[in-house]
Amino acid sequence: MDHDYEHQGLLAPTPEFLATVKVFPLIPSLKKDVVKTIDSALSWEQLTASDVNFTIVRPIVHKYARLKNMAVVYACLVVRSYFLSESERDLANAGVVRSRATLCEILAMKLLTRFASNNIQLVAVLTTRWNPLAGATSEIVDQVSQAVGGTDAEMDSAQSALEMAISTRAKAFLAFPVTQKVVNDIHYGKIVFTMSGSRSILADNYKPRAIELYDCRKAPFLDHYRLRVPFYGAMLEFLNFALLLIAFVLCLSTQDKSAVTFWEVVFIIFAAAFTLEEYTAATEHGWILYIANLWNVFDFSFIAIFLVYLGLRIKGLHNGHLPSSDLAFDILACGACILFPRLAFFAVSNNVVILSLRAMVSQFLFFITIAAVCFSGLLFTLWTLGQDADPTPTLGSIAWLMTQIWFGNTSLSFRDASRFHPTFGPVLMLIFAALSNTLLLTILISLLSNTVARIDANATQEYLFQFAISTMEGVKSDALFSYQPPFNILAFVILKPATFILSPRALHSLNVFLIRLTSFPTLILIGIYERYFAAGQRFAETGREAAQTLFNSLPRHIKHMPLMEALVGSSSNDVYEAIFEVDVTSEIDPFEDSDEEGPFLRSFHSQENVGGGAAGQPGTPTTPRRRKRLAPSAGGAATPSPRASPRSKNLNLALPPMEPSQSAEPLLSAEQPASVNRSPLALFFSSRMPSADGHAAAVRAEATVKRVEAMMEDMRDLPVQKLKDEMKDLQDRQARIENLLLVLTRGMRNETPHRHDTLG
Incomplete structure (x- = not known):
């Protein structure tokens, strides 16, 4: 168990702590438990059923949750990748192996919820790049090194849990609400973290930042890290692609086979910058993650067209061979089939x-x-x-x-x-x-x-899967991604040689200076937007209030126009929302004028006490009968009926003797005749009603008596009595069957009485 984990609290885990997390021991242990648990092909619905969840999944989850190891989610996805590769090699047991891979995805989802209470640690679990050999012995590292070839580049295979989920196509895991919360926060820049660049072309790892919640009031105004936010990166990418398309159209419109025009030079610069950006992205995340986004296939196709055009164009200009230049422009013209739809699909790239x-x-x-x-x-x-x-x-x-x-x-x-x-x-x-x-x-x-x-x-899962891919592609550690084309070429030309000369601190200072210099207008716009116009900021709230005031000032016939309701929304929705924002006092009670009581649990005595008949005789069903009302005697005492149940007797004996002056007539109103037959319950309740309440007290007493009498009537039809009747019927049938069997067995045993015995 990682005891240092308990001291992290609500703070982000430090890079030093993350480096001490043991990853490798989890991988073989998870593989062993999953193989031991699943030995038949099961679908997703079967693995997520309640019985399988309580008998198989929960014990494994509790076992690994006790470790409190932040790399356990990553380890589950690594084991999933192993089972997926095994399913392609072992076709005979492909169904069983794929079920094991599915179980690994379910375990990753359930173990991820154990870190959901702390948002920062949850982000660390999903975004930290774990080394699968962390915590392994030197012998195991040597064996793995010999298996893969032994080069450092092949041994360096650190990936995050999100990257592993994308490479293993764990769409359910990526569509999990806990995962999507983190992906959304990363996409919109609410979570700030830096990824150490291990395969970057231009790495700047001088000041790694711990994971933190972004607050624009504490951040610098010209924050160059905001250029790596996927939300802003997508908008800047759209703008850069639009500029590339404009340069492409102008290049073909002003083409000259014998000389290079101005727009052709502009297009070559933008296309070269676009090629460098795509190559950097493929190097940063690896080819598998890069090619998972199908739009990158189209981008790569255009890069191939551009490189063929550039080679033929250089050959034609160098040798003065016009057919080569003609062929170069013809091939470049085919790139329009990719560029035009690619720009259109930027806005609706994740539509169904x-x-x-x-x-x-x-x-x-x-x-x-x-x-x-x-x-x-x-x-x-x-x-x-x-x-x-x-x-x-x-x-x-x-x-x-x-x-x-x-x-x-x-x-x-x-x-x-x-x-x-x-x-x-x-x-x-x-x-x-x-x-x-x-x-x-x-x-x-x-x-x-x-x-x-x-x-x-599966439109939702597919959309969220592509959204996660685009988000993880937007979070890049390479310093070249902070430069917008074509300035990334300038940064590459200046900073790449400087890495061999300058110290890490000097290189970082030079990098920050060039980023702020080349992206100064962009950083100004981002700073103004986040501080004044973003959701929840001052100008956004003021503008919303001004728009609402303007809308409320419009005439009624204009506000209720269908077009205005479609643009602004119906005012009834505002009323519904405002209802739940009002503080309701306890004076407003919908039941203050009602005499009915609320629903409550009722507990009745046994049926022997409820029904009439002889009590205390087992096996004899008691049929509930309507009790006779008791007539007051001359002395005021009530004489119970001979057919009254014991409960009625006990009730009447508990009543105190009533004097003639304490009769129930004063409680009756002038409009109600005094000769109304009163039940014992009515007499019981009326004797305790204060006579000073007058008519209201009498009405309440009568309502209470009626409810009690209705309750007593309902007792007659309780299922207990029906059950007893059925039990009695079953007992009679059982007795007849026993008698019949007894007669048959006597005949078989020749126990029938002899004739002379009978005559004698």
Whole structure:
């Protein structure tokens, strides 16, 4: 158990404390417990069922929660990655191994809640980059080093729990409310922390900052760390991409094959800065996390187009070869197919339609690749059969013909089939047309439909998964990310050589100076926004109050216009919200004018005391009867009826003898006749009512008596009596069955009385 953890309290864990956390002992222990627990294939619903949760999941959670080890969530996700890789190798037990991987994700979610009471420690659990070999012995480190090759770069595989969740596609874990709270705080900059750059191109780790809650009143006005907030980074990325698109359009509009124009130079600078930024992002988080965002695939495709264009353009200008420059601009023009939709999808990148489109593109490219490999044999066959044709078809022409047939132009298959071979050509082309247009396209449509349905069913998890990816990509430790293109090229040219000359402190000072110099207007805007216009700040509240005052001053017929209600909102919503903000005093009671009492639990005595009949005789059901009212005798004492139950007798004996002057007539109103038959309960309650209350007291007494009488009437139909009747019926049946069995067994044992015994 980590005893130092108890002294952290509500403060953020220090980097020195995080470095002492033992990670490796958790990994084999978790693997052993999960393997021992799960030995059959179970779905997510079965693993999260209540019985499995209490018998399997909770014991493991309690076992590891007692350690209070902040790396336990990361260890669960590491074990999950192991089981996922094992499921791909061991196909025979893939279902069982995947169930174990799912259990690891569930354990990570439940163990994460143990740190949810402290927000700062919760962020540390999810964002700290843990070394999986921390806490391992030297022998284990040597064995791992020999297994991976022994290089320091391969041994350095520290990752955070969020990064492991993304790489293992733990979508349920990332969509967990506790996880999403941290992701949202990181995205909007409410949580401030720095990640030590281990694979950064330009690392500045001189002043690592502990995790803290951001307060704009305590932070400096020109806070260069705010440039690494994913929320601001996304807006700056959109602006940079828009500038790149404008330079791209102007470059192609003013192209000159023989010379370099001004806009071409601007485009090359912005494209080179964009390439450096993407390369830095891929190096920072690794290729797996980088490629998990499908939009990065499009960005990488544009970078490949730009590099091909740049190479051909340099060759054409150096050799004066105009066809190379023509080809360079033609290839660059194809980049518009990526840049224009990429800019449009920035605003709706995580919409359900875009997520479905992105998944469908992936499925389509995979299916087309498989189909191309399968039909490559047919391509070679047709090329071989067409060697005797005149003219001889090339592989490119045959591939283009097959592509046209694939996309529906089946007339070509019948027209050009005999060119390859008079017998085999038509047969092969007919088979290819039938497969491509009927079978394979139907399968493709079914796959895409299932993809859309799956994305739509899990739209929330998919959206939050992509949101977590974009957030973690925005939190970067590389110093180059604090520079906006094209200033990142300038920073790379100046600071990269300076890392070999300057001390870490001098390099940090130079880096901060260049960031504030190149991003001065941006930092000014961010500082003004966070201090005056952000949610909860002074100007934001003042502006909201002014808008509300202006809206309230409008005429009624304007405020109730459908367009105004759609823009501002209905005033009834404000009324509903204001109702719950009013302090209600205890004087307002909705039950002050009601004589009915609130619901309460009732406890009755046994049925023998409730019902009439002979008491104390077991096995004899007592039928509840309506008690007769007692008539007062001459002496004022009530004489109980002979058929009254014992409870009635006890009740009447407990009543004190009433004098003639203490009769109930004075309690009756003038409008009520005195000859009304009064029950013993009425006499009992009326004898204790003060006569000074008059009519109100009599009404309350009568209401109380009626309620009690209704309650006594309800006792007659209690389920206890019905249960006793059924028990009596069962006992009678059992007695008859026993008698019948007794007679049968006597006959079998020849115990029937003899004739002479009977006669005698």
